[in-house]
Amino acid sequence: MATNQIDPTKWVDKYSDYLFNFTIVRVNDRELAHDLISETFLAGLKSMKNFKGEATERTWLISILKRKIIDYYRKINSKKGRAEVKINYSDDSNEGDWLEEQAPDRFDKTAEDIMENEELGLAILDCMEQLTKKQAEIFRMKTIEGLDTEAICNEFNITPSNLWVIIHRARTTLAQCLEKNWF
Amino acid sequence: MTKRKSLFIDCSEAAFNCDKAQYNEASFYEKIKIHLHILLCKPCKNYTKKNTKLTKLIAKSNLKTCSEDEKKVWKEEIKNQSTK
Known part of the structure; x- marks a missing residue:
């Protein structure tokens, strides 16, 4: 079944x-x-x-x-040969002749960090499923796509204070959900 | 959030300003009001903390969305395939 x-x-x-x-x-x-x-x-x-x-x-x-x-x-x-990583010192795309410039950045993200961030992204999307469709949509446009308040208001035909209430509810739900599932 | 009145602004206004601040849309005066408010109001202090953390997490996760055009292409493909 x-x-x-x-x-x-x-x-x-x-x-x-x-x-x-x-x-x-x-x-x-x-x-x-x-x-x-x-x-x-x-x-x-x-x-x-x-x-x-x-x-x-x-x-x-x-x-x-x-x-x-x-x-x-x-x-x-x-x-x-295609998938080989070619380390070529005099690569045209690589500006800067100094060895220091070509050395990997020690303060760069480690593989673990990247993996964690990826899981985090999926966890956030998971939590966004708890929101209502409208909340999720508006939250996505505002937070992830970074659109203007005005643009979103025009699209959904709502007032800015409506929008902030929706954002507020979405944020509270998300914060609670992430607190449970992430920390 | 509890509706505890404290100096200058009430909790709902503080929360509203705090949300705005997360998107860098709060004015300087509004930011001052938040800070004054959370000095006196513990629930709002917690909320601000959580809210800021959420913003940081979202920024860290580097989420991407697919554009409407991309979605349209997929929808078409699924439609074509399922009618075959």
Whole structure:
């Protein structure tokens, strides 16, 4: 008995941000991430009947996406020499002749930091699912896309004080949720 | 949040200003009012702390959103595929 229903028409609205953030930290290329996600959606559609409903739709899509990302790296690796990291001292794109300038930045992020940040991003998106659709939408536009208050107000046809109330509610919910799940 | 009145502004106004400050939209005067308020009001102090932390976390997570155009492309693809 399937406990989780599948509905491809809602995939894009519901999961694209999550999938996108999941992909972008792994491939670091917008266009590529876009292609991988469309492949994922298509593969998902094809194998819809294999979805048993044991996992949530999102987990299921993520598992497909993971395979796609692995496939991608396999493919570029099989083109020999392409995937090699070439360390070339006199690279035209590298300005600055000093050795110090070419040394890695010791204060740069470590792999662990990056991983943690990625998980954090997904945790925030997870928590955003607790918000109502309007709250999530407005919060996303304001906080992540950094749009002007005025622009958002015009789009949703609300007053600024309406907007701030919505933002306030969204922030309180998110803070509570993150406090539970992150700290 | 409790509705405890304290000097100069009440808690709801403090919260409102605090939210605004998270987006750098609070004026200098408003910021002063917040700081005066949270000196006297513990719940609001907690709220400000949490709110600031949330802002920092979001900035740190470097979240990205996909554009509407990208979403449209995906929707089309799904539509085409499922009608086949």
